[in-house]
Amino acid sequence: MEIVKTDVLVIGGGGAGMRAALAAREKGAEVLLVSKTPLGKSTCTYLSGGAFSLAVEGISRETHFKNTLQAGKGINDPEFVKILVEEAPERVRELHRFGLKGAWRKGYFACLGKAPSWGAPLTDLLADSARERGIAEKPWVIIFDLLAEDGKIKGALGFEFRRGVPIAFLSKATVLANGGGGALYPRNDNPVRTTGDGYALAFQAGCRLRDMEFVQFIPIGLAEEGSPGLLLAVSLPDAGRIVNSSGEDVLEKYQIVDKPVAVRCRDTFSQAIMKEEERGERVFIDLRALGDKDWPKDNMAMSQKQMLRDRFSCAARLLRIYPTVHFFIGGVSTEPDGGTEVPGLFAAGEVVGGLHGANRMGGNALSEIIVFGYRA
Ligand SMILES: Cc1cc2nc3c(=O)[nH]c(=O)nc-3n(C[C@H](O)[C@H](O)[C@H](O)COP(=O)(O)OP(=O)(O)OC[C@H]3O[C@@H](n4cnc5c(N)ncnc54)[C@H](O)[C@@H]3O)c2cc1C
Incomplete structure (x- = not known):
């Protein structure tokens, strides 16, 4: 078995994973991103409509907060909603300054992609930024288990399916950003690899899952x-x-x-x-x-x-x-900084539950991945 060592292992090359990887790299960590495809490709982020719901252009923070809770039937975690509403506009402005192509509209920012991958400007920008900043990547890998020692996560086991090689990834911190599980259903609009692996990995490691019925x-x-x-x-x-x-x-x-x-x-x-x-x-x-x-x-x-x-x-x-x-609303229970109940394990993006309550408001998932990806 091959062994690969890094400071921070990020599992998932969608928007949440790449944003988390960039934040860790900014702090000076050595970062490795592993995913089933090359960075950004064939992810929900790439295939998304590219719309971020935000308190901008005449929509106040109060309105964004109220609409999110109303859509979620009031069982959203209010602390997460508050963070989303307050931090998302700046996170998107930051991406816009870095070169994200898009337009500001009443209550949202729309990426200027092309059908059917409106989110491509976002994934391309994040992938280019990750590569420019020396973040290592390992595509065509399925992570199938997390490695634990003395109750702390110390990395993960994966299988690089194009080469047929098992790999042990050893890390000081591990971030789950494997997205949702929509492709488990026969009628869905998700990429085929969106198979809910993150929920199983987190659950087996001892994390609580919440709101999985939604x-x-x-x-x-x-x-x-x-x-x-x-x-x-x-x-x-x-x-x-x-x-x-x-x-x-x-x-x-x-x-x-x-x-x-x-x-x-x-x-x-x-x-x-x-x-x-x-x-x-x-x-x-x-x-x-x-x-x-x-x-x-x-x-x-x-x-x-x-x-x-x-x-x-x-x-x-x-x-x-x-x-x-379309979307898995529930997921891993985390702190606002992405920390889970299991030391050494963090999570961000669609794999996490709590923000959206019983029903996600449109546009809040992309805002979520950049806000909470950055925080994780
Ligand atoms: C058609 C469509 C349109 C949408 N439009 C919008 C929109 O306009 N606005 C909005 O807010 N939301 C939208 N959403 C929802 C939003 O796109 C997603 O919730 C969000 O992009 C999820 O990002 P993520 O980084 O968490 O996961 P993803 O972008 O799905 O990335 C998951 C990553 O994890 C990797 N992975 C998974 N399992 C493993 C494993 N076992 N080992 C290694 N890697 C693994 C995958 O390869 C992938 O790289 C849309 C969703 C769809 C499907």
Whole structure:
């Protein structure tokens, strides 16, 4: 077995892992990032919509705080929410100063990527910064166990699957940043390698997991026959109408009013679709009345306009939608600095639970990974 030594071992090359690695490197530590793919590639961060929810451009900290708790049904950890709201704008400004391409909008920052990887400017910037600063990387590795000695985590065991070589990574501190587990579900929008490994590693090491019963379904998965499980732009339900097979307005029927509904009401909107399905109804998005003037102008909606018109004839007919698994809300229980109950083990990003309560508000995951990745 090969043995590799480092000060800080970061497991996961998504946004949380790279932000944590950069922070550790700034403090002078020798850092090694291991992941299943090259840095940033095929991660949720890379495939994300690239939108960070923030208290900026006319949205106050109080509003961001209130909306996050409202979406999470009030069971979010308020200390984590406060930290997110207060620190996220500066963390994003910092990335913007480093060269992150994007635009400031009311209540959010949008990366200027291209479909379907809107988050690529973020992962590219973090990966370039990591390499420039001498952070070592080891891709194509699956970590399958953590190494413990005298109750302290001292590294991890991995398998470099392209070479077929087992490796023992020995470290002074280990950061779990392996993301969520959405790909465990048959209908999901996550990259295939998002298999919840971090929860198992943390649990086996003695960490508590919290809120694991909350898995976020996003209501606006396109469910047309022969179509990929495409995630529609979050602005489209507000611009169009959501109707059932009998023509009833579904949002009105279930009193789903907080807009954008696909950002703030993912849980109740998904539940409404499932209730309709149980009644034998189908649920559709009606975009027929949307001309060029009314079509939402955000990047994602604009990028889908031609495809929805040409390939799915959305100007002439209704498009069926169905919830798709999007995000694991629960996860490892940590302190605000990422420390877990097990000495030597830290965690950040989607693998952590507590911030989002029972339902994550859209845009808060990217803000989470840079705030809590930095802190870990
Ligand atoms: C389609 C889509 C759109 C989204 N859009 C948005 C959005 O616009 N705004 C927002 O806030 N959130 C969005 N999200 C959610 C957000 O992207 C994720 O929650 C966030 O990027 C997770 O970052 P992470 O660093 O924790 O995990 P990831 O970015 O998923 O990275 C996980 C890393 O861990 C590695 N890994 C996993 N297991 C192992 C293992 N056993 N050994 C070694 N490495 C391992 C993987 O290879 C990967 O490098 C979206 C999610 C999806 C799927």
